[in-house]
Amino acid sequence: MHAWVEIDLEAIRQNVTAIRRALRFSVDFIAMVKGNGYGHGALEVSRAALEAGATHLGVAFVSEGRELRAAGISAPILVLGSFSESEIEDLLTYRLTPSVAERDLAASLSEAALGRGVRTPIHIEIDTGMGRLGVDWREGEALVEAMTALPGLAVEGIYTHFSTADESDPTFTRLQMKRFHQVSEGLKQRGIFIPFRHNSNSAGLLGHPELAQDAIRPGLAIYGLYPNRQENPAVLLQPALTFCSRVVLVKRMGAGTFVSYNRTFRLPDPRFIATISVGYADGYPRNLSNRGSVLIRGERYPVVGNVTMDHIMVDLGRDATAVSRGDRVTLLGRDGSECITAEEVAEAAGTINYEVTTRITSRARRVFLDQGTS
Numbered sequence: 001m002h003a004w005v006e007i008d009l010e011a012i013r014q015n016v017t018a019i020r021r022a023l024r025f026s027v028d029f030i031a032m033v034k035g036n037g038y039g040h041g042a043l044e045v046s047r048a049a050l051e052a053g054a055t056h057l058g059v060a061f062v063s064e065g066r067e068l069r070a071a072g073i074s075a076p077i078l079v080l081g082s083f084s085e086s087e088i089e090d091l092l093t094y095r096l097t098p099s100v101a102e103r104d105l106a107a108s109l110s111e112a113a114l115g116r117g118v119r120t121p122i123h124i125e126i127d128t129g130m131g132r133l134g135v136d137w138r139e140g141e142a143l144v145e146a147m148t149a150l151p152g153l154a155v156e157g158i159y160t161h162f163s164t165a166d167e168s169d170p171t172f173t174r175l176q177m178k179r180f181h182q183v184s185e186g187l188k189q190r191g192i193f194i195p196f197r198h199n200s201n202s203a204g205l206l207g208h209p210e211l212a213q214d215a216i217r218p219g220l221a222i223y224g225l226y227p228n229r230q231e232n233p234a235v236l237l238q239p240a241l242t243f244c245s246r247v248v249l250v251k252r253m254g255a256g257t258f259v260s261y262n263r264t265f266r267l268p269d270p271r272f273i274a275t276i277s278v279g280y281a282d283g284y285p286r287n288l289s290n291r292g293s294v295l296i297r298g299e300r301y302p303v304v305g306n307v308t309m310d311h312i313m314v315d316l317g318r319d320a321t322a323v324s325r326g327d328r329v330t331l332l333g334r335d336g337s338e339c340i341t342a343e344e345v346a347e348a349a350g351t352i353n354y355e356v357t358t359r360i361t362s363r364a365r366r367v368f369l370d371q372g373t374s
């Protein structure tokens with residue numbers, strides 16, 4: 001069998017529960033399931049998160065929300081990325097709640113909603129320092145006020161997104177919050193009450209739980225991953241994803257033999273080499289060439305030679321080996337007492353844990369393990 005991904009849905013449920021319990025007060029819970037649920041499978045993760053008490057789902061794009069609706073998800077879905085005029089009909093048809101901070105786009109949305117005889121809820125992002133989407137905080141009050149005047153829209157929420165909440169220095173996060181509060185207070189003084197204010201991504205709620213407002217928006221943490229190194233985590237999370245494949249060949253190669261493209265690894269002496277059916281077309285990072293390792297039968301073996309599109313090779317050592325064709329290989333996850341974490345892979349590949357799971361492609365089939373409800 002070719003590479004696959006096992007997702008522990010009970011771990012997702014437990015992570016959602018652990019996050020909810022860690023907050024001392026009750027807030028709405030927007031489970032971020034964009035990017036195919038950070039590579040875990042958006043639909044199944046959504047169901048598990050909702051079962052465990054999430055109240056909303058968050059995606060980046062209309063197409064992601066549409067897929068969830070088409071699969072029967074009825075919970076509120078926020079589209080927190082961007083959309084274009086051509087997607088307005090889908091937003092309304094699929095009852096998706098967009099984030100919008102552009103006056104012309106909001107006017108078009110309002111008109112289309114009125115055309116259907118509805119008022120559509122929207123959220124507005126206040127850019128307090130992220131420097132990506134949303135309205136500059138200095139223009140926030142005026143924009144929100146203008147949006148509340150559009151008859152086809154109901155401004156349900158305002159929010160901001162932290163850019164450095166995963167860093168140890170809280171100064172910039174506090175400044176972002178101060179700016180956000182300033183906008184909220186200014187709106188109150190103008191007599192505008194927005195029911196929903198939210199700011200907390202995973203790093204925000206783990207590092208600054210006191211900042212949580214009416215809702216939280218964790219992504220990474222619901223998958224059991226931390227946004228930064230944690231010595232003594234206040235919230236215990238369990239990684240939900242295991243990335244696996246199989247040994248397809250074990251071969252003894254002589255001293256001096258090169259392994260894989262570009263001859264980057266040369267055997268110093270005769271070795272047993274296992275070929276494993278996973279490659280960068282599955283999202284196994286090519287940067288793990290001569291750097292990664294895998295687990296087979298609870299033992300760790302180094303990746304040798306370049307990672308190819310469909311296969312990698314590992315060094316089993318000099319002696320005849322217990323490993324044989326068909327053996328399960330753990331590329332990411334636990335096997336016995338050994339574990340390869342997303343952080344370990346990220347460090348070796350020169351990236352972050354978010355990217356490691358999100359980039360596992362659809363060629364690696366998702367298999368959902370569920371000891372919880374079924």
Ligand SMILES: Cc1ncc(COP(=O)(O)O)c(C=O)c1O
Pocket residue numbers: 032080161200201202203217218219220221227
């Ligand atoms: C607007 C917004 N909110 C929340 C999140 C969730 O962030 P995290 O996965 O760090 O919890 C993201 C993801 O980047 C986001 O873009």
